[in-house]
Amino acid sequence: MSSSDLTTVRPMGAGEEERFAASAEVSSAQQVHAAPTTSAPSRVSILLGSIGFGAIFLLAWQFVPPALGIPPYIIPTVTDLAHEFTRMLARENLLVHLLSTVTIAIAGFVIGSVLGAGLGYLLGMSVFVEKVLSPYILGLQIAPKVAFAPLFIMWLGYNSWPKLIVTILVVFFPILVNVLQSMKTMDRDLINLARAYSMNRMQIFWKIEMPASMPALMAGLRIGATLAVIGVTVGELVGGNTGLGYLITFGEGQANTAMVFDAIVLLTAVGIVLYAAVAIIEARVLHYIPRALR
């Protein structure tokens, strides 16, 4: 329909015109959210492909190294790993180690997230303090946090605290930086809108800034979830006698390659579970963002 047609709809009744307008608007709204219909592979075939790839990989792991004459103490086979896993469960208190790692990873992740987000919001609300502290924050962000682990062990001893503190520290910064960044790039017009409606500073924070920062916070939490496992692992590698990281050094000392592999697999699984938990929370919190754009 050309624009000249639009201008000549005068004789049409007002009601009809409104309906035309409404249907035009609704159809354009639907268009935006219609699923792409290009010949994308179906979900089932993607899933089958992924499973197939994993199966081929495991089969290759099982049969290729022995065929090449690589001994099991260099690359143990998949069945070696399974045997070692049941042995660790029975003889090495594997569940205790696993539980210790999971507890510290979750505690460190939660505490680090709360502190990082909290400081991010505080700095975001004070331009002055943020400017004063920003070079130090940048410096600390670049410093390899895991390298602090030996220091914490010297200060606090061979217990859970150094591991927890390292985990908190590695989780803290990406979340702080993400939250701070979103506070600094907040839409001025939204803030002005709230100001025009006579909202005070705290109302602007709770009604605009906090919810608007959620995508950035969630992105920070995703990064933090993966880093939490790294933090706790380094803490356990360096000091202590519990946790999956400890089992890695212990297995290394005994030249038990399968034990090291198993511990790595379990650490990865812990990381995946933590990441998936964050992804589920994110999907709930950010439900208002259309999926295609996420």
Added chain:
Amino acid sequence: MLKTASVLDLIAVTKRFTAPDGVSPLTAIERITFCVRPGEFVAVVGPSGCGKSTILNLVAGLDRPNEGRILLNQVLVEGPNPTVGFMLQKDLLLPWRKIIHNVEFGLEARSISRSERRERALRELQRCRLQEFAESYPYQLSGGMRQRAALARTLAIEPAIVLLDEPFSSLDAQTKLVLQKSFARTIASSAITTLLITHDLMEAVIMSDRILVMSERPGRIIEEIPVDLPDRDDPMARISAPRSRDYVDHLLASLHLQDKAA
């Protein structure tokens, strides 16, 4: 001059900004004087950068003039004022809120009960013909519907004056026409006092009672044109009226746009 109490008065208002170099001040608008009477629809047109949006920020109380006074219902504007509603090119809907809660947003700084807030929001949605989308999220609406929701939010606070800063300029030509009509109907039926800032000369002609033409920076009012056309509540009727074209031609001449093209 007939003196009916005006809703908005700007009296010799000047606003200067510090230039990026930090030394020479930049005069955005200079000695602007005009008034808007109750129920009147006034449009401000001018070249880009002439300080149109500065006027809006000053009236909304988000910024202070360096000289001159701004009166709202005869009271000096000294800060954000709950009786001013403003709307920008961006709809500024909060994406995490349902439409109904977006409309309630402006009322949340006030001490009114939750149920009354909801009631008023629903009434505004009805007035803007969006009641069936109350429980939708902004991303589920088209651009035109989102602007109507923004108008509902603006009207919910029952403002003494509504400031519209190019509210249609990000829409496609057809949606724009439909929305101009929709806005005109809503505004006319409730006799809402409106100040429209626009660079679209035809839009100014088809929607307003009076047009203020501004010069390039420093922005001054160089002409005031009463629009003597019927059907202010129906821009589509005005757009096809031959005399609308005459007004646009006059505005073109007034802004010297012909010379610039040459």
